Amino acid sequence: MAEPLLSIDRLSSGYGDFQALFDLSFDLQQGEMLGLVGANGAGKTTLFRAIMGLLPRRQDMVRFRGQPIGALPTSDLATLGIAMVPEGRRLFRSLSVEENLRIAADYGRKGHWTLERIYALFPILAEKRHAPALSLSGGQQQMVAIGRALIANPDLILFDEISLGLAPIVVNEVYAAFPAILASGVGAIVVEQDIARVRKIARHLVCIREGRIVLDGVAETLTLHDLTVAYFGE
Amino acid sequence: MGAVNLIDTLIGGLLLGGLYTLFAIGLSLIFGVMRLVNIAHGDFIVLAAYIAYLVIGATGLHPLVALLVIIPIMAMIGYLLQKWVLNRTMGDDDVLPPLLVTFGLAVIIQNALLAAFTSNSMRLSAGSLQTSSLPLGSMQIGLLPLFTLAVAVILVIVLEFIFARTRVGRAFRATSDDPQIASAIGVRADHIYALAMAISFATIAIASVFLAMRSNFDPYSGPARLIYGFEAVIIGGLGSFYGTLAGGLVLGLAQSFGAQISPNMQILAGHLVFFIILALRPRGLFPKAP
Numbered sequence: 001m002a003e004p005l006l007s008i009d010r011l012s013s014g015y016g017d018f019q020a021l022f023d024l025s026f027d028l029q030q031g032e033m034l035g036l037v038g039a040n041g042a043g044k045t046t047l048f049r050a051i052m053g054l055l056p057r058r059q060d061m062v063r064f065r066g067q068p069i070g071a072l073p074t075s076d077l078a079t080l081g082i083a084m085v086p087e088g089r090r091l092f093r094s095l096s097v098e099e100n101l102r103i104a105a106d107y108g109r110k111g112h113w114t115l116e117r118i119y120a121l122f123p124i125l126a127e128k129r130h131a132p133a134l135s136l137s138g139g140q141q142q143m144v145a146i147g148r149a150l151i152a153n154p155d156l157i158l159f160d161e162i163s164l165g166l167a168p169i170v171v172n173e174v175y176a177a178f179p180a181i182l183a184s185g186v187g188a189i190v191v192e193q194d195i196a197r198v199r200k201i202a203r204h205l206v207c208i209r210e211g212r213i214v215l216d217g218v219a220e221t222l223t224l225h226d227l228t229v230a231y232f233g234e
Numbered sequence: 235m236g237a238v239n240l241i242d243t244l245i246g247g248l249l250l251g252g253l254y255t256l257f258a259i260g261l262s263l264i265f266g267v268m269r270l271v272n273i274a275h276g277d278f279i280v281l282a283a284y285i286a287y288l289v290i291g292a293t294g295l296h297p298l299v300a301l302l303v304i305i306p307i308m309a310m311i312g313y314l315l316q317k318w319v320l321n322r323t324m325g326d327d328d329v330l331p332p333l334l335v336t337f338g339l340a341v342i343i344q345n346a347l348l349a350a351f352t353s354n355s356m357r358l359s360a361g362s363l364q365t366s367s368l369p370l371g372s373m374q375i376g377l378l379p380l381f382t383l384a385v386a387v388i389l390v391i392v393l394e395f396i397f398a399r400t401r402v403g404r405a406f407r408a409t410s411d412d413p414q415i416a417s418a419i420g421v422r423a424d425h426i427y428a429l430a431m432a433i434s435f436a437t438i439a440i441a442s443v444f445l446a447m448r449s450n451f452d453p454y455s456g457p458a459r460l461i462y463g464f465e466a467v468i469i470g471g472l473g474s475f476y477g478t479l480a481g482g483l484v485l486g487l488a489q490s491f492g493a494q495i496s497p498n499m500q501i502l503a504g505h506l507v508f509f510i511i512l513a514l515r516p517r518g519l520f521p522k523a524p
Contacts, residue, residue, distance in 0.1 A: 052418055078420030090415045092408040094522075103404045107420030152419060 005030045005187045006051075006156055007063040013050040020046045021211045028156070028204075033188045035202030035219065037195055039231055043211040044191045045087050048158045052077060052084055064156070078108050083149035087160040087191075089141045091133040091148070098129040101147050108152020112184050118147040121177055139170035146174070150181065157181075159190045163197075175201070195227055207231060242373055243490050249376070251486025252383025253448065255479050256441035257463030258470075259389055260434035262478040265467065267406050267430040268324065270332050274340035276460030278435065281343050282308050282442035283451050284351055286358060297358045297443045305439040312435025315339075316428040324427065340456065347453035355450035358443065382444045389437060390479045396433075397475070406430060465508040471518025480519055484511070 004027035014020040020043050028034050036044050049055045051062055053074040062070040064080055072080075083104075091100050101118055119126035122143040128136060133144055142162055149157050163171040171194075178201055182188070192198045198205065199219045207215035207230040215222070215230035257279065264270050272278075282304060289300045323331035366377040397403040409416045409426045417423055445451060445459065462485060470481025485504050492503020511519065 054414055054418070073422075074414070074417040075420050075422040077418070084418050086415060086418070090412055092411040092415070094407045094411055095404060099404050099407075103401075103408050103416075103421070104419045106401050106404065148419065 002030060003066050004028060004063075005032070005065060006189075007066075008047075008051070009061055009063065011047070011050060011057060011061040013046065013055045013057050013061075015046075015055070019211070021050060024208070024211075024213055026206050026213065026216055028187055028189060030155075031182070031185050031187050032204060033182060033190060033202045034204045034206060035198035036189050036191045036206050036208070037193075037198055037227070037231070038208040042208045044208060045160055046211070047208070048084060048086075048160050048189075048191070051158065052082070078104075078152050078154070081109065081153070081155035082158070083108070083152050083154035083156070084158040085142075085145045085149045085160060085162055087164065089138075089145040091141055091144055093132070093134050095133055096130050097125055097133050097136065097144055100133045100144050101125075101151050104148040105151045108154070111153030113150045113153050115151065118151055121150075121180055122147060137170075138166050139173060142166060142170075142174050143177075146177065146181075150184075150186075154186060156187045156189075159188060159192075161191050161193065163192060163194060171197075195224075195231075209233065238372060239494070243494050244487065245370075245373070245375060246379075247487035247490030248483055249379035249383050249486070250490055251466075251483035252379065252386040253441075253444060253482075254462045254466045254485050255386035255390065255482030256382065256437065256444055257459050258466035258478050258482050259386070259393065259475065260437035260441070261460075261463050262467045262470075262472070262475060263393065263437070264430055264434045266473045267410050268427050269329055269410075270320065270324070270427075271329065271336070271464075272434070273333060273336040273460065274343060274456070275336075275434075275438065275463060276458065277340045277343040277456030278308070278311075278438050279442045279445060279459050280451055280453065280456040281347065282435075282439045283356075283358070283446040283455075284347060286439075286443050286446060287356060290358060297360060297447055298363075301439060301443055304443065305436045308435040308439035308442075309432040312438070313428045313432040315435075316431035317424065320431070321424045321427055340460075344453050344456065351453065353452055353454070355452040356446070357450050358446040360447040364447065378444075378447060382448070385440065385444065386482065387479065389440065390475045393433075393475045402426075402429065462504070465504065468518055469508055469511050471521035473522035474520050477518060477520035477522075484519070 006028040008024050008026050011024040012019060012021055024047065038044050046055065050057045053072060057070045059068045059071040064082065069080065101115055124140055125143055125147060162174055190198065190202060203219055205217060205219045205222060206213060207227065261272060261275050264272060285307060286297060286300055286304050289303050290297060320332050320335060323335050360378055363378050367374040368377060397406060405421050405426050409421055409423050413423045466481035466485050467478055469484050470477030484507065488507035489500045489504040493500035
């Protein structure tokens with residue numbers, strides 16, 4: 001088997017004295033999309049924060065293309081090829097739509113994704129390129145957040161609850177961009193509340209509960225019952 | 235007050251406001267980027283004036299030419315100060331630790347300057363610039379104050395341009411908005427903060443030379459400069475360089491008109507206007523949208 005893109009190896013982390021993640025281990029292959037599911041407070045966002053170095057973790061707990069990256073500062077990850085679409089979008093409020101994209105391009109890598117290609121993917125953003133980022137609708141802001149991750153040309157994107165707070169029809173619009181995103185060869189971990197949707201886009205599912213992995217398998221072999229049990233416990 | 239006297243006071247106030255804008259602009263910048271209040275800002279202005287005194291003594295350059303040496307020296311001091319000292323105290327949304335460190339620096343700088351240069355006041359000679367003036371109707375406008383105001387306005391425009399239009403300006407604003415997410419896209423906050431402090435110290439160098447050509451300074455001149463700069467920033471509204479310019483001009487005008495009432499009123503009038511504006515518009519005259 002080829003070397004995984006990302007290896008999480010007995011990862012434990014938390015906030016100060018409060019441990020939120022316990023010995024998590026899983027692999028993500030090159031170009032693969034992994035669905036990360038679990039109830040609120042299970043530790044999904046915490047896991048992303050630990051991968052990104054926004055929470056403490058040890059050197060060997062996170063490996064990217066085989067290289068231990070657990071001791072690297074967050075700001076080194078963009079040039080390695082890791083990007084995040086954070087929960088709540090967290091666009092830069094004093095930057096315009098285009099500036100939000102441009103700054104990620106400034107510090108990211110060169111490659112397939114350019115400002116023009118992001119605008120082709122989300123035409124509405126071209127129209128609003130000079131508007132303050134936070135003046136956009138929730139769905140449009142989510143497109144900016146996704147564009148901001150893509151334009152750095154990462155090999156791995158962590159998508160955190162991109163449908164949170166959006167109307168279902170808008171969610172469809174945002175997810176419509178996923179085939180194009182994956183076609184560019186990027187691997188992804190997608191945190192999503194809507195299990196049905198995750199099963200459609202992700203082959204590999206990981207479910208965490210109370211900071212521990214309770215299920216790790218191929219989406220089509222898992223029944224809804226398996227997932228429900230994993231979600232809520234017996 | 236006659237019409238000529240009124241215009242004279244008005245122009246005098248605006249020109250004085252130019253100097254206060256120079257005091258304020260670096261404070262405004264670092265507060266905007268990293269919510270840091272540099273209590274030693276005025277003392278670094280005085281320190282820069284003494285460095286200018288040494289550079290001019292060694293080279294015989296005109297103070298304005300000596301700026302070419304002093305600006306890089308101060309920018310370097312600012313960068314290293316932020317990188318090695320202040321960055322270690324930042325974070326966790328607690329503004330107190332860096333503020334206390336700069337307070338300590340203020341005391342250290344004052345006493346070090348006292349030990350090195352005694353408490354005798356000094357001044358930098360601006361040569362013919364000191365005494366030249368432009369005739370305007372029946373009035374004479376001093377060339378040095380006019381030049382000070384022009385430099386302040388240009389500096390404000392340049393900084394606005396850097397922040398609005400350049401790559402580093404985007405990084406300043408993004409880091410100010412959300413340092414975590416900025417780091418997640420590859421911006422190193424510690425470097426950005428140090429760059430902001432370097433630019434702030436470059437403005438300190440400029441402010442110091444214009445201060446020292448205009449009036450006497452001694453090791454204890456710093457705190458009053460900090461107060462004027464701080465008042466200009468608050469009057470103008472945090473987060474905008476144009477606001478800081480407006481704040482500097484308002485403060486200069488207030489002092490100028492205060493001095494017309496009574497020479498003793500000059501400083502107090504400035505403080506009073508500051509308090510009135512703070513009471514009526516706590517976010518200043520031109521606040522950035524929240």
